[in-house]
Amino acid sequence: MKIAAAVAFLAIAVAGSAAADPAGDPVKGEKVFLRCKACHSAEKDGADKLGPNLWGVVGRASGSKDGFNYSPAMKGAGKTWDAATLDTYLTNPRALVPGNRMAFPGLPNAQDRADVIAYLSTLK
Incomplete structure (x- = not known):
């Protein structure tokens, strides 16, 4: 009986963590990113817009893209x-x-x- 309870608890814990951290799909993320394109470009040599170009953003320090005028808060x-x-x-x-x-x-x-993050992760 204790083993069954432990297995049930583990199944619930795994299901809960999967729901909290869904796997991202970069193809779907590119579509979701359309909401972001009014202010951000995402091309390798894309220009900054109202917001900075997000090419290579994953792994970058906040407020550090050369040439963009960040707010003091972001810097x-x-x-x-x-x-x-x-x-x-x-x-x-x-x-x-x-x-x-x-x-x-x-x-x-x-x-x-998760999908947008997966998409941004491909921009290297």
Whole structure:
């Protein structure tokens, strides 16, 4: 009986962590990224727009892309754009970096965020 309970607990824990951290699909992420294109380019030699070009953003320090005029809040945020930080930021940009200039309210859907992060991860 104890083994069955342990297996059931483990199954619930695994299912819960999978729901909290969905796998991203870069093809779907490119489609979700269309919402971002009004302010961000994502091409290797793309120009900055209202927001910085996001080519190579995964692994980059916040507020560090040469040539872009970041807010003081973003310059001083001290973040590295890894998957976990991007997920938190894309959930609510103003909560992670208060005072940043990004007006976008965030992506409430965890799968959309995972897909966009998977897409951004391909831009190397």
